[in-house]
Amino acid sequence: MTYALVRDQRPGDRGPRRGGVMVMALACMGVAIAIGLTMLRSTTTVHRSLRTERHLRQVERMLVAAAERATLRLAAGEPADELTLLEPAAITGTGSARVTLTPDPATASLQIVVEYPLEGPVTVRRSRTVFLSSVQTISPEESLP
Numbered sequence: 001m002t003y004a005l006v007r008d009q010r011p012g013d014r015g016p017r018r019g020g021v022m023v024m025a026l027a028c029m030g031v032a033i034a035i036g037l038t039m040l041r042s043t044t045t046v047h048r049s050l051r052t053e054r055h056l057r058q059v060e061r062m063l064v065a066a067a068e069r070a071t072l073r074l075a076a077g078e079p080a081d082e083l084t085l086l087e088p089a090a091i092t093g094t095g096s097a098r099v100t101l102t103p104d105p106a107t108a109s110l111q112i113v114v115e116y117p118l119e120g121p122v123t124v125r126r127s128r129t130v131f132l133s134s135v136q137t138i139s140p141e142e143s144l145p
Contacts, residue, residue, distance in 0.1 A: 055116060055124045058091070062114045063128045066099050070110055070130060079103075080110055095119045108132045 070080050084099040091097055095117020102111045113127045 052122070052124075055122075056126075058097075059114050059116050059124045059126045062086075062091075062097060062099060062116065063112060063126060066101065066112045066114065067128060067130050070101050070112065074110070074132060091116070103132075 066084075074080050080101050080103050082099075082101045084101075086097040086099065088094065088096050096119065097114060097116035098118060100111075100113040102113070103109075104111060109132060110130045111127060112130065113125065115123050115125045117123060
C-alpha cells in the first residue's frame with residue numbers, strides 16, 4: 001500500500017515561502033551593495049589624501065630649493081626678483097608649478113611663493129620668508145672652491 005500526500009494547491013499558487021526567499025535575497029544584495037559602496041568611498045578618500053600629501057611634500061621641497069637658489073643668487077650679487085614656471089617634465093609630479101621670488105627692501109627679506117599643481121581642481125600654495133641679513137655676499141674677487 002502506497003501512501004501519497006496530496007496537497008491542496010491551485011495552479012497559480014507557488015507556496016508561502018517564495019516571497020520570503022525573494023525578500024531575503026534582496027536584503028542580502030542591499031547589504032552587499034552598501035558594503036561595496038563604503039569600500040569604494042574609503043578607497044577614494046585615501047587616494048585623495050595621499051595625493052594631497054604628495055603635493056604638499058613637493059611644494060615643501062620646491063620651497064627649500066627656491067630658498068637655496070635665491071640665497072646663491074643674492075650671494076653672487078644677482079637680483080632675486082623672479083617668476084619661474086616649471087613644466088611637468090621638470091618636476092617629478094603630475095603638473096606644472098609657479099615659483100615667485102619677491103624681495104622686500106623694507107624688512108630686508110625675500111618672500112618665496114610656490115604654487116603646485118597649476119592644473120587640477122586643487123592648487124597647493126605655500127610661502128616662506130628668507131631674511132637677507134643671514135645671506136653673505138661673495139665679492140667677485142673671491143675665488144670659489
